[in-house]
Each structure stands twice: as C-alpha cells, then as structure tokens.
Amino acid sequence: DTAVSQTPKYLVTQMGNDKSIKCEQNLGHDTMYWYKQDSKKFLKIMFSYNNKELIINETVPNRFSPKSPDKAHLNLHINSLELGDSAVYFCASSQVLSSMAEQYFGPGTRLTVT
C-alpha cells in the first residue's frame, strides 16, 4: 500500500503553460505539505494544510496555488511556468498534534520546464 502518492512522476512542459500535480495520502494524517527540492538537493517548504486549512505559506510566487479538497488530498497548480520552476516537488503528510509529527514523503514529481 502506498502511503503518500503523487501524480505524475515526471512532467515535462514548456514555459508559459499551466500544470497540476496531485497528492493523496491514506495514512489518516491531518496535515499535508508541499516541498520543492532543487538540483543541489536543498529542500524548501512551500505550503502546509491542516484539515483543509492553509497554515503555512512560505514566500512562494502567486503562480503557485495549492488546493485541498479534503484532508487526504493536496494538489498543486502552477500557472505560467518558468524555467526556474524546474525541480522535484515532494508532497508529505504528518499527524501534527502527535508527539513526534514525523513526516511521510511521496516519491516526488520531477518537473522540467523547457
């Protein structure tokens, strides 16, 4: 059973296009996240949702818009894609109000903008 799944795994697109990445978790967690990992493996948090409510919104361009239809899903929509958006995007989930709140990561979506 896949705990945190993302689709697609690879996404190649041209500058200016709009694309979406989907994420689902079957762990019953109350919090989900989007991270961006650059080519040097640096991991940067973008957004976090708790029970469908936005709780963390780091300095991210307005072209990125997360959407959480329910607490098991967190999707990421990106408008007007730019070359600098090329990266691996990871979805993660955790149970925030537990003592440990360890995070479970999806396999990643490698986005390439040409």
Add this chain to the structure above:
Amino acid sequence: GNSVTQMEGPVTLSEEAFLTINCTYTATGYPSLFWYVQYPGEGLQLLLKATKADDKGSNKGFEATYRKETTSFHLEKGSVQVSDSAVYFCALYSGGYQKVTFGIGTKLQVIP
C-alpha cells in the same frame, strides 16, 4: 527562528568505514530531532528520531544522540555499506503547527 546546520558533502567513504555526519541546531524550547534519508530517485524517509535531551535514536545500524548542551544531533554508523549511499537530512520540529526545519542535506557515497 529555528535553524539546522549540517556538514556539506559529498562524503566519500570506503565500505566498512566509520561514518559521522555532523548536525547542530538552533531552536527555542525543546524541539524533536530527526534524521531523514533520501535514496536516489526516491522521497525522504525517516531514519531515526529523538524527542528529548540524551535520547538516542537508532535504526539500521545508525545512531544519533540528542545533546542539548552542545545543541547537536550527529549521525553515526560503525560500518557503512554501499547500500547506505544516499542523501541524509537532519531536521527539527518545535511542535504544533510549526514547520519542520531541514538541513541542507549531506550526500554520502560509499565505494566498495
């Protein structure tokens, strides 16, 4: 704010060598500390964790001790294997709705 400082890699070791990856942190209160591992082409997965001072987390032969006096959580393994080649992230969590703060990641390459 919270921060995690990790040694920059890459670290290259021969099989069966001793591994240490340093991690120090700055945080208010009493954070939980983690090491995550990322194998090539995969997402991060939790390797070990510790929630309070002097706790030792351990898993798959890796160990790290939560040292509050030196604000450190160094990762160690006595004898590395080729299969340990991966990127290792130190992280801390202060609780509630705070974000998890990750270090920059240290790439480990183990050669036969």
